[in-house]
Amino acid sequence: xxxxKMHGCGNDYVYVNLFEEKIxxxxxxxxxxxxxxxGIGSDGLITIGPSDKADFxxxxxxxxGSEAEMCGNGVRCVGKYVYDHKLTDKSEVDVETGAGIKHLxxxxxxxxxxxxxxxxxxxxxxxxxxxxxxxxxxVIDYPITVDNKEWRMTCVSMxxxxxxxxxxxxxxxxxxxxxxxxxxxxxxxxxxxxxxVQLIKRDEVSMRVWERGSGETLACGxxxxxxxxxxxxxxxxxDKVLVHxxxxxxxxxYDRENNHVFMTGPATEVFSGEITID
Numbered sequence: 336x337x338x339x340k341m342h343g344c345g346n347d348y349v350y351v352n353l354f355e356e357k358i359x360x361x362x363x364x365x366x367x368x369x370x371x372x373x374g375i376g377s378d379g380l381i382t383i384g385p386s387d388k389a390d391f392x393x394x395x396x397x398x399x400g401s402e403a404e405m406c407g408n409g410v411r412c413v414g415k416y417v418y419d420h421k422l423t424d425k426s427e428v429d430v431e432t433g434a435g436i437k438h439l440x441x442x443x444x445x446x447x448x449x450x451x452x453x454x455x456x457x458x459x460x461x462x463x464x465x466x467x468x469x470x471x472x473x474v475i476d477y478p479i480t481v482d483n484k485e486w487r488m489t490c491v492s493m494x495x496x497x498x499x500x501x502x503x504x505x506x507x508x509x510x511x512x513x514x515x516x517x518x519x520x521x522x523x524x525x526x527x528x529x530x531x532v533q534l535i536k537r538d539e540v541s542m543r544v545w546e547r548g549s550g551e552t553l554a555c556g557x558x559x560x561x562x563x564x565x566x567x568x569x570x571x572x573x574d575k576v577l578v579h580x581x582x583x584x585x586x587x588x589y590d591r592e593n594n595h596v597f598m599t600g601p602a603t604e605v606f607s608g609e610i611t612i613d
Contacts, residue, residue, distance in 0.1 A: 336612055338368065339416060340375060340605040343408030345553025345582020347605070348395075349377045350416055353384035362400035364612055369398035369549075375610060378549045381409045383416060389429035389436045391417055397548030404433035405494035407556015407598050411451040414439040415602035418448045434494020434557075452599040455557070458564045458589075459492035466496065468522040475568050481516045489565035493596065496527045496547075497561035501571075505533040505543050514545025528555060530562045537572050541579040553582030560596045563587040 336358070339350045349368040351358060358364050365380035367373075379397045386392035393413045395403040410430055417423050418441060427440050435456055442450040462469045467490045469477060474490035479498075488498045498517055502508050508531050517529040532542040542562050544555040559578045566572040567589055575588040585600040 336364075337607065337609050338375065339420075339607045340377065341412040341416065341603060342582070342605060343411045343554060343556065343600060343602050344580050344585060346406075346408035346555060347377045347553075348379050348381045348406070348409055348412065349375050350412065351380065351382050352416075352420070352422075353382050354422070358382065361394070361396050361402070365396035365398065366400045367612060368610065375608075378546070378552050379403075379406075381406065381413065383413055383422075386431040389431040390423060390425070391428065392431040394433070397546070398550075399548045401548045402433070403495055403548065405437075405557050407453065407455060407493070407558075407560060408554050408600070408602075409556070410437050410439065410453055411556065411598075411600060411602040412604075414441065414451045414453075415448040415604065418443075419604065432494065448602060450599060450601050452597060453556075455493055455560050455596045455598050457594050458560070458596055459494075460490075460564075460568075462490065465490050465492040466524050467498070467527070468524065475565075479517075479520065479522065481520060482513060489568055490527075491561040491564045491568075493557040493560045495557055496523060496525055497530060497558055498523070498527045499530045499532060499562050499565035501565075501569075502531050502533055505531050505541050508543065510543055510545055510551055514551065518545060518547050528558050528561075530555070530558045530565075532562050532566070534566070534571055535579075538575060539577045539579070540566060540572065543581060554580040554585070556585065556598055556600070559585045560587055560598055563589060564596065
């Protein structure tokens with residue numbers, strides 16, 4: 336199977352072009368290619384194929400084989416792949432995802448995509464739609480007990496569920512200990528991604544993320560959008576925020592007029608190759 340390894344701010348996936356390749360068992364392939372010791376090494380598998388609703392369709396599978404609805408860093412890389420590999424010559428494309436159709440606008444230099452701005456759509460704030468079990472319609476600065484401690488979380492879906500928690504020192508936060516306990520907490524019927532966020536300025540924050548099904552990753556596009564929405568809902572930031580992640584920076588902007596979130600960031604191709612899948 337031919338593949339291309341790509342990353343957005345260090346959030347790396349193995350990309351497979353389904354116009355040329357065929358996958359019968361997505362879960363098995365995702366688990367094998369993601370293994371950093373015996374496979375290629377990645378946060379998961381993303382496939383690029385035809386769509387009857389948009390220019391292309393992407394599917395995302397986590398490192399444990401479970402399918403996710405959306406990946407912000409991943410969709411930017413899909414955009415770069417289809418342009419750089421001559422599957423399109425358009426400077427703007429629509430990509431079908433499990434969280435709806437996303438509109439991508441390219442920044443092109445020397446006939447290569449170097450950055451992508453993505454219309455991530457409307458944030459989902461109703462608890463039942465995220466989903467998260469709560470006794471309020473929206474989950475903003477809401478208490479949750481994890482590891483015998485009460486935390487305050489704000490929940491947002493960008494097509495996939497996120498719980499955002501504000502902390503004083505994100506660099507030294509015990510993410511590997513606390514992250515899985517949030518992910519698998521009983522109030523999240525579909526598990527959750529969790530962002531731990533440190534406020535810096537009114538237009539700047541730093542965050543780390545524990546991704547559902549993959550563990551800590553260097554970046555999470557949907558999580559970054561959810562983080563900024565949580566900041567705005569709590570009155571902590573303005574509507575345009577620079578977000579520092581372990582793998583790089585993303586700029587997130589909330590357009591109040593149309594209630595859409597926009598994400599701008601890099602997309603990088605690492606290498607291509609072939610792997611035998613048993």
